Amino acid sequence: MKDEIGIEEAAPWIVIAITLLGGVLRILLINKNGMWLDETFSVWLANHSLEEMLSWIAKIDQHPPLYYLLLHPWIGKFGDTPYYVRLLSVLFGTITIPVIYQIGKRMSGAMMGLVAALFLALSPFNIRFAQEARMYTLLTFNAAMAIYALVSLLTDVQNTRPIGSQFLDYLRAWREPRPVEPASSRDLSYQVQNRNQTRWRAWINRHNWQSIKTIETDLAWVGFIVFSAATMLTHNTAVFFPIATNTFVLGLMLYKRIKKPESMPGFQAPSMGNWIKAQIGIFLLWSPWLVVFIQQASRVYQEFWIPKPDMEMVIQTIESLFFGTLFSLSSQIRIIWILYAVLLFLGLMHFRKRISQFLFLASLFAIPLIGELVISIRRPIFYDRTLIWITIPLTLVLAAGVVQLRFRYLMIAVLGTMVTINLFFASDYYRFMRKEDWNTAAGYVANFAEEDDLVLFNANWVQIPFDYYFKTYERLYDIQVVKHGVPEDMFVSGVLEPKMTENDIPGLIALVDGQDRVWLVYSHNDYTDPMGLIPQTLESKMELSRQRDFFGGQVQLYETP
Numbered sequence: 001m002k003d004e005i006g007i008e009e010a011a012p013w014i015v016i017a018i019t020l021l022g023g024v025l026r027i028l029l030i031n032k033n034g035m036w037l038d039e040t041f042s043v044w045l046a047n048h049s050l051e052e053m054l055s056w057i058a059k060i061d062q063h064p065p066l067y068y069l070l071l072h073p074w075i076g077k078f079g080d081t082p083y084y085v086r087l088l089s090v091l092f093g094t095i096t097i098p099v100i101y102q103i104g105k106r107m108s109g110a111m112m113g114l115v116a117a118l119f120l121a122l123s124p125f126n127i128r129f130a131q132e133a134r135m136y137t138l139l140t141f142n143a144a145m146a147i148y149a150l151v152s153l154l155t156d157v158q159n160t161r162p163i164g165s166q167f168l169d170y171l172r173a174w175r176e177p178r179p180v181e182p183a184s185s186r187d188l189s190y191q192v193q194n195r196n197q198t199r200w201r202a203w204i205n206r207h208n209w210q211s212i213k214t215i216e217t218d219l220a221w222v223g224f225i226v227f228s229a230a231t232m233l234t235h236n237t238a239v240f241f242p243i244a245t246n247t248f249v250l251g252l253m254l255y256k257r258i259k260k261p262e263s264m265p266g267f268q269a270p271s272m273g274n275w276i277k278a279q280i281g282i283f284l285l286w287s288p289w290l291v292v293f294i295q296q297a298s299r300v301y302q303e304f305w306i307p308k309p310d311m312e313m314v315i316q317t318i319e320s321l322f323f324g325t326l327f328s329l330s331s332q333i334r335i336i337w338i339l340y341a342v343l344l345f346l347g348l349m350h351f352r353k354r355i356s357q358f359l360f361l362a363s364l365f366a367i368p369l370i371g372e373l374v375i376s377i378r379r380p381i382f383y384d385r386t387l388i389w390i391t392i393p394l395t396l397v398l399a400a401g402v403v404q405l406r407f408r409y410l411m412i413a414v415l416g417t418m419v420t421i422n423l424f425f426a427s428d429y430y431r432f433m434r435k436e437d438w439n440t441a442a443g444y445v446a447n448f449a450e451e452d453d454l455v456l457f458n459a460n461w462v463q464i465p466f467d468y469y470f471k472t473y474e475r476l477y478d479i480q481v482v483k484h485g486v487p488e489d490m491f492v493s494g495v496l497e498p499k500m501t502e503n504d505i506p507g508l509i510a511l512v513d514g515q516d517r518v519w520l521v522y523s524h525n526d527y528t529d530p531m532g533l534i535p536q537t538l539e540s541k542m543e544l545s546r547q548r549d550f551f552g553g554q555v556q557l558y559e560t561p
Helices: 002-027 037-046 050-060 066-078 082-108 110-122 124-130 136-154 165-175 190-195 199-206 212-232 236-258 272-302 311-323 333-350 355-375 384-404 408-432 438-448 460-477 502-512 533-541
Strands: 453-457 481-485 517-523 543-550 553-559
Touching: 002 082, 002 110, 002 124, 037 050, 037 066, 037 082, 037 460, 050 066, 050 272, 066 082, 066 136, 082 110, 082 124, 082 136, 082 384, 110 124, 110 384, 110 408, 124 136, 124 311, 124 384, 124 408, 136 212, 136 236, 136 355, 136 384, 165 212, 212 236, 212 272, 236 272, 236 355, 236 384, 311 333, 311 384, 333 384, 333 408, 355 384, 384 408, 438 460, 438 517, 438 543, 438 553, 453 460, 453 502, 460 481, 460 517, 502 533, 517 533, 533 543, 533 553
Parallel strands: 453 481, 453 517
Antiparallel strands: 517 553, 543 553
């Protein structure tokens, strides 16, 4: 008992320390790798005006606009260098740590919250995407906030009160003036004091300000509605978030109807009326993007680059959620899996008397995972980073498993082992993770470029990362080259990565006719030029005089004999 009280008192300071640790790990070596294609695409979109940005997103992208809308003013304030662009992701990744602490604390006490916060702070997978200028840490943050709001509601006995009733009660009480203190011969009266105050202070003192706890339930409803919609506006695959929450909550309501009150589980179901109102609110906030969502989903259904998942890919994705990207320890991974399996089992045991809490976390984890796999039967969308937010329920179950150990020294030993494992895999990420090296590609072309050279890009939108670095050389050395995509220029038809076919060869020949020097920036060719038609065509007309490999592609210079 004394230990629990001591942890409760020290928890805020421990959370601050863990959050700072997580922030340091997320910002550490953030500039080690250059900006790769997707990151520069984020910058390219965010550098447009809001109207142009939304138009481009609807025309060529497969994501909702929320991240780009936040990145736009961020770049306007701090600039678009890799450090500052990625710093926004670091920020969202870091502030998610105290949120998961609050979720764990609300579900099972401060100890579970602290362990969950520590695991998330050290998560190699979350560290990796906190160093990327994409929407994945924002997705995790929004989902975590929505989960916290929902957990607050499910553990609140007042969750059946009509939504907004607490706000109305607060407003009525707020409008009532404070009682006037009686005048005294020795002291100034309340009225006299009030006349000596500024208008602003007098206005504050005139109203009855109650504790924020009096509107706690309504605030939780608002938080759940707002952050659920924000989750869906961060990534389109987050439509599985409301599917998961509705599956669980409606199931909990059904359980409530068929079971006696004394056999109720740990969570308390809200009223059906409140739940329907919340879903309507979520839909109304998300609905402005509905038409574009349907258009984006249609384009993805017609053709997308993600390969169809097999069992190996599923296993690798699950491993990524636990360990990040595996670079080593392949032979010892089974031993580590046993440790995680034991913790997951202990987590289940921890929730055995509150099975609804385990089912809640299991729904949040399993439904998005299975949902992406089911849709991938028709059109592959299964991708590890789109599932990053399900590390929240996964981390909470692992934390519950540690808490279930109960014995202090055993808990410390297991925690030490887990911390060591996570730090090892995080160090692997720092040492071995590589991204496309567009700075080398741009620098090589800039070094040997001559006036009016033609620069071709086989995957037309790789011109964006190339230009991100090349623009500096153009400005410094007044380089003047002509750029063009193959088989068509960038985004002419609205197709993100058009494939090169034999029918496009005459157009390529017409493009290079009369050119003395042609550069080919060749990247992502497995998808856009699987038969190698572009270099074959160029070699039939010109001679290859220079070539430079870079991580992510190749630069070739062709010259007329």
